Amino acid sequence: MRGLAALAVMLLIAPCARSAAAATPRLLVTPVELVDLAPPDQRYDQREDAARAAALGQQLHAALARSGRYRVVEKAATPPYRYTDCKACLADWARGQGADVALVTWVQKESRLIVMINMALIDLAHPDRPAAGGSIDLRGDTDATWQAGAAQLLDRTTGVTLTP
Incomplete structure (x- = not known):
């Protein structure tokens, strides 16, 4: 009798688990772009800034993949469009991925002293709606300030914690 009850529970749980996985949004994390102003x-x-941007992008990707909130899409290439130049173009490309x-x-990056980190989470079903996200201004151009700023934005934007 216990075996039948366990089987019944498993049969009831399996569709729920599949629908939960299907409901988890597929997220594309673009490489961190450096805009030197x-x-x-x-x-x-x-070179140091490019290395920081690449490392930060890898950390964001890893944190989001670990979080379980998203199924992170592995992209084949760097986007052919910059978000700051053409939001709709980047959204179309990401949807195609x-x-x-x-x-x-x-x-x-304004200078060695002034750095601004910006983040946008775009709902690709409604790319015309304002993206979630924001901007944070930092003073100091170090690995620690970049990570602290990105950690704040990632938490506010997605609820995911960035750990070094």
Whole structure:
């Protein structure tokens, strides 16, 4: 009798588990884009900034994949469009990659002192609606400040914790 009860419970739970997995949105995490706003003669640390942006992108991707809130879509290539140049173009591309939502992060660097991290979570079913997300201004250009800013934005935007 116990075996039949266990089987009945399993038969009832299995469809719920499948529908929960299907309801988990597919998320595309784009590479962190670096927007250097400093005048050309004042641009320094470009290799270091590119490395920080790449590392931050990997950390965001890993944290979101671990969270279980999303099924992270593995992308084949870097987006052919910048979100800041064409939001609709990037949304179309991300949808074509099989995503339901896209997380776009970009870092605006004014100088060694002023760094702004921006994040947008786009609902690809309704890309015309305002994206969730925001911006945070930081003072200091270090790995720690970039991570602290991104951690705050990721938590506010998705409820996911970024751990180094």
